[in-house]
Amino acid sequence: MAAPLELVKGTLGLLILRTLELEPRHGVAIADRIEQITRGTFRVKAGSLFPALHRLEQDGAIVGEWILADGRRMKTYRLTAAGRRQLAAGTREWGRVVEAMRLVLEGE
Amino acid sequence: MPFVARARSVWRSWRHGRRLDAELDDELRAYIDLRVARRIAAGEPADAARRAELVAIGSVESIKTGVREVRMGRLLDETVRDVRQAWRGFLRSPSFSLTVLATLAIGVAANTAIFSVAYALLVQPLPFRDPDRLVFVWADQTTEGYPRAPLSGPELRDLDERATAFDGFAAIWATTTSLTGENEPEQLRIGLVTSDYFSLLGAEPLLGRTFRREDETSGPPATILLSAAVWQRRYGSDPGLVGRRIDVNGRPTIVIGVMPVGFRLMMPPDAAVPDDLEAWQLFNQRFTEGPRGQRYLRVVGRMRAEVPVSLAIDDVARVGREISAAHAFYGSAGRQFETVPLHVDAVRNVRLPLLVLSAGVATLLLIACLNVGSLFVARSAARASESAVRVAMGATAGRLLRQHLVEALVVAGAGTTLGVLLGDWGLSLLVRATPESLSRLRAATVNLPVVFVTAGTAIVWMSVLAVLPAALAARQAAASALADDRRYTGGRLRYRLRRALTVAQIALSVVLVVAAFLLVRTVQRVQQIDAGFHAAGILSFRLALPDGRYPTRDHFHAFSRQLQGALASVNGVSAAASISHAPYDHVPNWGGPYLIQEGEDRSRAPQADYRAVSPGAMELLGVRLIEGRWFTEDDDTRHQPVVIVDDRLARRAWPGASAVGRAVAVDPAVTGTPSTWATVVGVVAHVRHRSPVEEIREQVYFSARQAARNPSVYLVRSAADPSSLVGPVRDAIRALDPRLPIYDVRPLQIYVDEARALRAFTATLVGMFAAAALVLAAIGVYGVVAYSVTERRREFGVRVALGASSARVLRLVAGEGGWMVVRGLALGAAGAAIGAYWLRAQLVGVDPWDPITLVTTLVVLLSVSLLACAAPALRALRTDPSEVLREG
Numbered sequence: 001m002a003a004p005l006e007l008v009k010g011t012l013g014l015l016i017l018r019t020l021e022l023e024p025r026h027g028v029a030i031a032d033r034i035e036q037i038t039r040g041t042f043r044v045k046a047g048s049l050f051p052a053l054h055r056l057e058q059d060g061a062i063v064g065e066w067i068l069a070d071g072r073r074m075k076t077y078r079l080t081a082a083g084r085r086q087l088a089a090g091t092r093e094w095g096r097v098v099e100a101m102r103l104v105l106e107g108e
Numbered sequence: 109m110p111f112v113a114r115a116r117s118v119w120r121s122w123r124h125g126r127r128l129d130a131e132l133d134d135e136l137r138a139y140i141d142l143r144v145a146r147r148i149a150a151g152e153p154a155d156a157a158r159r160a161e162l163v164a165i166g167s168v169e170s171i172k173t174g175v176r177e178v179r180m181g182r183l184l185d186e187t188v189r190d191v192r193q194a195w196r197g198f199l200r201s202p203s204f205s206l207t208v209l210a211t212l213a214i215g216v217a218a219n220t221a222i223f224s225v226a227y228a229l230l231v232q233p234l235p236f237r238d239p240d241r242l243v244f245v246w247a248d249q250t251t252e253g254y255p256r257a258p259l260s261g262p263e264l265r266d267l268d269e270r271a272t273a274f275d276g277f278a279a280i281w282a283t284t285t286s287l288t289g290e291n292e293p294e295q296l297r298i299g300l301v302t303s304d305y306f307s308l309l310g311a312e313p314l315l316g317r318t319f320r321r322e323d324e325t326s327g328p329p330a331t332i333l334l335s336a337a338v339w340q341r342r343y344g345s346d347p348g349l350v351g352r353r354i355d356v357n358g359r360p361t362i363v364i365g366v367m368p369v370g371f372r373l374m375m376p377p378d379a380a381v382p383d384d385l386e387a388w389q390l391f392n393q394r395f396t397e398g399p400r401g402q403r404y405l406r407v408v409g410r411m412r413a414e415v416p417v418s419l420a421i422d423d424v425a426r427v428g429r430e431i432s433a434a435h436a437f438y439g440s441a442g443r444q445f446e447t448v449p450l451h452v453d454a455v456r457n458v459r460l461p462l463l464v465l466s467a468g469v470a471t472l473l474l475i476a477c478l479n480v481g482s483l484f485v486a487r488s489a490a491r492a493s494e495s496a497v498r499v500a501m502g503a504t505a506g507r508l509l510r511q512h513l514v515e516a517l518v519v520a521g522a523g524t525t526l527g528v529l530l531g532d533w534g535l536s537l538l539v540r541a542t543p544e545s546l547s548r549l550r551a552a553t554v555n556l557p558v559v560f561v562t563a564g565t566a567i568v569w570m571s572v573l574a575v576l577p578a579a580l581a582a583r584q585a586a587a588s589a590l591a592d593d594r595r596y597t598g599g600r601l602r603y604r605l606r607r608a609l610t611v612a613q614i615a616l617s618v619v620l621v622v623a624a625f626l627l628v629r630t631v632q633r634v635q636q637i638d639a640g641f642h643a644a645g646i647l648s649f650r651l652a653l654p655d656g657r658y659p660t661r662d663h664f665h666a667f668s669r670q671l672q673g674a675l676a677s678v679n680g681v682s683a684a685a686s687i688s689h690a691p692y693d694h695v696p697n698w699g700g701p702y703l704i705q706e707g708e709d710r711s712r713a714p715q716a717d718y719r720a721v722s723p724g725a726m727e728l729l730g731v732r733l734i735e736g737r738w739f740t741e742d743d744d745t746r747h748q749p750v751v752i753v754d755d756r757l758a759r760r761a762w763p764g765a766s767a768v769g770r771a772v773a774v775d776p777a778v779t780g781t782p783s784t785w786a787t788v789v790g791v792v793a794h795v796r797h798r799s800p801v802e803e804i805r806e807q808v809y810f811s812a813r814q815a816a817r818n819p820s821v822y823l824v825r826s827a828a829d830p831s832s833l834v835g836p837v838r839d840a841i842r843a844l845d846p847r848l849p850i851y852d853v854r855p856l857q858i859y860v861d862e863a864r865a866l867r868a869f870t871a872t873l874v875g876m877f878a879a880a881a882l883v884l885a886a887i888g889v890y891g892v893v894a895y896s897v898t899e900r901r902r903e904f905g906v907r908v909a910l911g912a913s914s915a916r917v918l919r920l921v922a923g924e925g926g927w928m929v930v931r932g933l934a935l936g937a938a939g940a941a942i943g944a945y946w947l948r949a950q951l952v953g954v955d956p957w958d959p960i961t962l963v964t965t966l967v968v969l970l971s972v973s974l975l976a977c978a979a980p981a982l983r984a985l986r987t988d989p990s991e992v993l994r995e996g
Contacts, residue, residue, distance in 0.1 A: 027139045046139065046165045050132075051174040058179060062133075072144060075135040 401780005
């Protein structure tokens with residue numbers, strides 16, 4: 001397993017939205033999930049996770065609720081309709097970025 | 109989302125914001141706890157797990173800061189964007205912005221100025237220690253026409269000895285004295301006080317000290333306390349003056365101290381103690397022994413701590429009853445004392461005019477805000493499509509609402525700032541134009557509480573009125589605005605709102621205009637009242653003869669006669685004379701009871717004002733002689749005492765009979781016992797010399813050659829401008845006695861003008877507010893009607909195309925304006941009726957429900973409104989049917 005990478009600026013929000021697409025999660029679970037999907041490439045620290053979560057919450061993309069999870073009260077976030085739209089738009093955008101980067105870097 | 113629900117959610121999220129910090133703590137704690145729990149589950153020891161986790165997470169505080177920055181940054185970002193957008197919007201429509209700004213600035217400026225005055229006079233505590241514990245004690249002689257009479261020396265002593273609810277009583281009496289010595293001789297207005305006067309008030313000197321008991325003397329006063337004004341003017345602010353001797357009334361006197369700049373006594377105007385006394389000296393040690401009937405003391409008491417006013421009032425009243433019983437002097441009528449808190453009394457005379465003005469400006473501010481609100485509604489209509497686009501692009505209703513609010517706040521902020529600056533300037537003008545009777549107003553400055561209240565009012569109104577149309581916009585479906593013509597998107601609703609705002613404006617304007625008319629008519633009436641004398645063309649000045657050089661009455665009379673002759677022969681002077689008081693001046697009144705029969709009950713005798721007039725004085729003043737004769741030079745000390753009385757006294761004393769030749773007992777030395785029997789030689793028409801409005805008391809005129817007063821007022825009449833006589837008159841006096849101080853040199857008319865000034869002042873200001881209100885109301889009517897004509901262009905076009913006559917179209921437009929005007933006028937008339945009732949105490953000779961005033965007001969407002977409709981109506985007439993129909 002390669003060493004963890006720095007997150008590309010502005011992508012953490014999109015990653016968070018993605019982890020919430022299937023089910024609501026709390027902060028620990030979101031960080032775990034990102035680490036797990038990226039096979040340890042991205043390791044999300046609390047110092048970036050919480051500001052990102054709150055920015056998304058303020059934008060109305062996610063909503064936090066206090067519920068019981070893992071045997072304790074945790075603030076758990078779920079995706080809103082606006083969040084879903086933002087995720088779709090972000091995914092499309094990201095696809096275009098990746099495609100563009102690939103064209104530049106792999107083209108002759 | 110309906111507006112209410114939206115507002116509720118905005119409110120919730122705001123409160124949420126306040127809770128967030130606590131919640132963030134919980135969230136982080138839960139996060140850490142969970143991670144620690146996992147480490148423990150993986151086999152790590154509990155404390156090591158926690159330590160490791162805390163190291164891994166880094167500083168909790170910096171995480172919280174990060175979250176806070178996100179939250180604040182977002183809000184700040186959006187606010188900055190809103191402000192910038194609002195600013196750009198205003199720059200795009202300068203006429204709108206300027207109108208709004210000017211309207212608000214006028215409203216706020218007027219409020220700032222007037223409320224500063226009201227604050228200074230009605231709210232600001234008096235500049236004394238614990239002013240709440242200070243009271244005035246008056247003698248109530250209402251039955252004798254003197255409701256707020258002064259007390260005598262023995263009565264002051266009685267209060268000191270018998271009252272139990274007080275720390276003490278102090279007294280003052282205003283008089284004059286002359287300063288001689290180093291510079292020009294000068295006459296000073298001084299207060300004679302008891303030695304505890306300043307310590308009782310709790311007033312501190314600027315230099316030196318105030319009086320002490322040891323300063324009291326059995327002879328003439330040996331010490332003097334100066335005002336800052338005299339200290340600066342005459343002694344060049346010399347810091348070494350305290351302790352030095354100066355010449356006061358011909359005697360060396362030690363200066364013990366100087367009072368600070370702006371020290372004022374705050375005595376009510378009818379106490380005859382001017383606010384701007386120039387120095388203070390002590391009463392003679394034995395003054396409390398003086399005649400019980402010699403009433404001249406204005407008494408201030410300090411209640412003991414924790415004593416309620418009601419108890420103090422009872423306490424003083426009890427003393428009054430006790431001394432009435434103890435002294436046969438008071439006869440069957442007895443003596444009643446009245447106690448009033450200093451603060452209440454100090455503003456008694458100006459309270460109502462000030463409240464009238466405050467109500468006037470508050471109304472004006474409301475009108476200004478309504479006007480601006482109406483402009484905002486119109487603007488929101490013009491921007492309906494813009495809003496709709498923004499909603500469609502994903503702006504939430506809350507976001508739009510906030511943008512409107514920010515716009516309102518930006519304009520309210522700019523308007524109020526401008527208004528406060530303008531108000532500060534206005535206040536300085538106001539202060540300069542202030543009549544004497546409102547002299548305390550001169551201390552008024554714009555202060556923070558006033559600015560907060562005024563700006564706060566404007567900002568709250570602006571916010572409500574700006575958000576209202578936005579809320580309406582939110583109610584309208586965004587989609588319909590985009591799809592359809594903007595005429596149908598909330599147009600009717602906005603229009604109705606604007607009409608309502610305009611109706612309110614018209615109504616409030618009616619109230620203000622009616623009030624202004626009533627006050628202006630009062631001023632006219634007061635000017636028409638025949639005062640019984642004519643002041644025009646007369647120069648007056650005061651002159652005091654020092655006791656030292658004019659020791660006996662004969663010296664005094666001889667000099668007066670000589671001076672009168674010298675003045676009369678000054679080139680340009682047609683007549684000269686002297687009198688004890690100028691009309692409406694601040695010299696303590698002179699008066700007392702009179703009897704018409706030997707052995708009458710003195711305690712129930714009617715009271716009269718006394719004046720001493722030289723031969724020729726009443727003729728010079730244009731007083732009307734009803735019967736008998738004027739005084740002559742023969743009415744002097746070698747002859748029997750004679751008096752002239754006014755017609756009111758003559759009617760009361762000898763109804764239906766001639767007064768000439770009758771005897772009347774008077775009390776020119778003010779001992780409380782009318783024992784000087786004089787013969788009535790003439791009856792004159794009552795002279796309103798103390799109030800231009802009321803006939804206060806009956807009058808007895810003494811011959812100045814028999815009962816003179818020092819100082820006295822000299823009058824010279826001239827066909828030319830009286831002020832051109834000042835130089836020659838001074839020369840004539842100097843020729844007789846070069847060391848005589850003369851002062852208060854001014855045309856007699858000034859006294860008259862000053863007496864009317866407070867009313868004229870109030871009327872002028874309210875008139876200005878009313879004029880401003882009229883203009884604003886006209887703008888309001890114009891705006892609404894013009895807007896509606898633009899809206900209905902198609903309809904007019906069709907009507908014109910179908911052959912509607914010009915008259916018919918005009919009627920339609922007029923109907924548009926008429927709807928508002930009629931409702932506004934009806935509401936306004938009702939409001940004015942209430943307002944006028946409240947105003948009635950300010951009115952003289954005018955009925956509060958004066959029909960002429962009301963009708964005039966309605967006609968004026970109707971004309972102004974119709975004028976405001978004219979331009980849009982002409983535009984409607986010129987509608988070209990083909991053009992409009994093509995547009996559709």
